[in-house]
Amino acid sequence: MIILLVEDDTVLATHSIDFLAQEGIEVDYASTVRQAKAISKQQTYDAIVLDINLPDGDGLSLAKLWQNQRQEPILFLSARDALDDKLKAFSLGALDYLTKPFALPELAVRIKLLANKNNPQPTKQFNLDSLQVDLDARIITRGERIIVLSPQQWQLLAMLIKHYPNPVSKDTIINEIWPQQDSNNNMYKSLITRLRSNLTQADEPPLLHTLKKQGVALRKQHD
């Protein structure tokens, strides 16, 4: 996720950028209207955060300029709590308005809301060869056929996908799937066999490979 921040208070800006980075939000930064126009030419953002008072103009007119050319959701920042400013901002297409001082976590949350509004998060999909896994809906297909897995097998597959393309060690799997049980090697072997047989049938190439002494991994083919 990447946003554009336009803010002339450099202290506030650097704090914000640092905090947002921790939250996984990348920031393009501009301190003036001119810079903002220049830097934003190259890029579309998930959201735009605009200070209203800027040295060479104001955020409101920038928003007015942009409201027909750009489609990003805009959040205004301002030291002024005046109702007029807020209403004007909203009438220019603002989707949110935050009065300084504000808490950085709140800014982060509101940015994420705006960003999600525009692109509802695509369904988490995992693809490998002809295998398709929808991690939310828990639908698995390979080629045309639909694969139904038992709870344990699903759990294992999810682990493997999470670590893809790295192998997952036997111990990790055992501890994850049978917590507080004593590790029975046979249960593990059965589980692997069953998952493998469900994932691949007939002449399909195998996807679940075991690397001796290291564990198992999801791969298109052996190395």
Add this chain to the structure above:
Amino acid sequence: MIILLVEDDTVLATHSIDFLAQEGIEVDYASTVRQAKAISKQQTYDAIVLDINLPDGDGLSLAKLWQNQRQEPILFLSARDALDDKLKAFSLGALDYLTKPFALPELAVRIKLLANKNNPQPTKQFNLDSLQVDLDARIITRGERIIVLSPQQWQLLAMLIKHYPNPVSKDTIINEIWPQQDSNNNMYKSLITRLRSNLTQADEPPLLHTLKKQGVALRKQHD
């Protein structure tokens, strides 16, 4: 446009209702959690405005209760400006948070934003195979026949539609439909059987599938 306002301060509430009426926003009003639950049973709204402090509970837990069964965007009101409250609210699915005192025009603008921007045209219709559900009128048809559901069954179906095509876990369902009861597995089983039997008859393909140990989901097909 119609919203639900839950607020125990009757002076504030009447002012708000008057002002929102001028703005063309119709308001259903409740002053307690109990009232809110009762009045909202019959209706879906374009947005919900929730005060956090209420005489018989708080808005946060109400939002938590609703977050899986209702799809309306929620705006919180609170006299408290504490960051924790805000973050908690947002984590419960709030889309906006306004601190008292606030200006009525700002409230109106933010409500309109939620109602319009969040669901451009909220799909009040749900279709799956030959099943048609009108979420507003609560009319369900499959092919030619009209399906009538009991309250519990409707509640469950609404949950499933909201999460479609993802499964909903047994625990989630039990907590939503029988809050504060101890989870009786049999009630759950009966409910599923009853809904399933109402949704599908004779030679129709099944729509309500259960994924063992994981929950149930609405699907076209899955075996």
Add this chain to the structure above:
DNA sequence: CTATACTGTTACCTTACGGTTACCTATGCC
């Protein structure tokens, strides 16, 4: 007040999940 619907409860059935075991192959080591 009666009839109907809704929901909680029980009893019984069916299924497939997962643990167990037995036997197999491959590789490595003395």
Add this chain to the structure above:
DNA sequence: GGCATAGGTAACCGTAAGGTAACAGTATAG
């Protein structure tokens, strides 16, 4: 060669999770 280790496969089977039907108590409507 003999043996050990690591993994693979297939079959067996007890059991728990889920499905269904019937019944009863309570609410609801007419």
